[in-house]
Amino acid sequence: MKQQVALALSMAAVLAAAGCDFQMGNWSQARYERTITTQRPLAAGSTLDVETSSGSITIGGDDVTDCDIVATVTAQAPTEEEAQELAEQVTIEAESIGRTLKVRADKPRTGNNRSISVSYRIVVPRQTSIECVSSYGNLELTDIEGTISGRTSSGSVSAENIRGSADLSSSYGSVTCVRFSDGDLILKTSSGKIAIADATFGRCDAVTSYGPVTGQSLRGETIQLHSSSGSIELADAEAGVIDLTTSYGRVDARQITVSDLRASSSSGSLEITCEEDCPSDLTANVKSSYGSVTFTAPPAFAGRVRMATDYGSVHTDRPITVSGEIGKKKIEGTISEGEGNLHLETSSGSVTLR
16 A cells, blocks of 8 residues: 555656646546647758657658648646636647757646646658657657657657667656667667567667567667566577676577677576577677576587586586586586687576587
8 A cells, every 4th residue: 555655646746747737636627628730841851849748749751741730739627618718728839940840839827736738640751850758648650761869758659660760768658669770779768668679770779677678670780688677588680799688587589690699687597599690709698696597509609618507507418628627517618619709607597508
């Protein structure tokens, strides 16, 4: 019960900081909704800058030469007449400053038991860069060719069919990116899941404090997936450097092609499977503090191997020329002659090389 009260109070604080007039326990307010439409010319290669303190933002690219804006204004007040009066005082300002179109809502002040939210549904030319911010609401971006930046304090963020660079973040909500290409991909949430699929990039950084991270069909120079508390799952990925870390959770990476691999968990098992076309001089450092480590090396791997556990046993299906003593908890040696380096270690659990 104490945890529920604390959660309710913290959410109320978030909403208050976001500028929302939120009254706990008041469900009898009247509600009035109004739609405002406007259009502005927007040349390809321009930037759209849109912000709302409370409400969702949906932006889609299309074969158009204008920016079509549909704003949904929702007002709440003790009476329907007052809610309507508040909604009708809202205006949408769309101002061109150089090559940037800035969209904002001009709203009246609201007091206790009264609130106004403004949600946007916008269509722009495909070749448009996007800057969008919501203090309390979801963000959805589709079919854009340009640099996109999206941030919400409370809500989910999704991007689909993006060509450019992306920096997307949420304080409380999931972040999803599907069919992305060309630029760097930066995804972050303080509390929520991160999911990436069908993406080609220079650099991919995905970080969540509380939640899992999943990646499917990823290609790039570097892939960094991190969770402070959640699992890491990666399948069908290719990069020069792959870095997978979690403080509390397992790491499962399959069908990966990489030259430099780093994977770790403070509390969880790790299972890594390399593709056959991984380079023979692969460097991999895979470590768990509490959990098993299973690593499937590429058939052509050649180089040094170190496997160790403090509480558990080590196993290998690959022929290793051992240097020093052979023990149940540690193996050091080489596979063929080469420049590769495998370091597989756990403090508590088994270690297996396949």
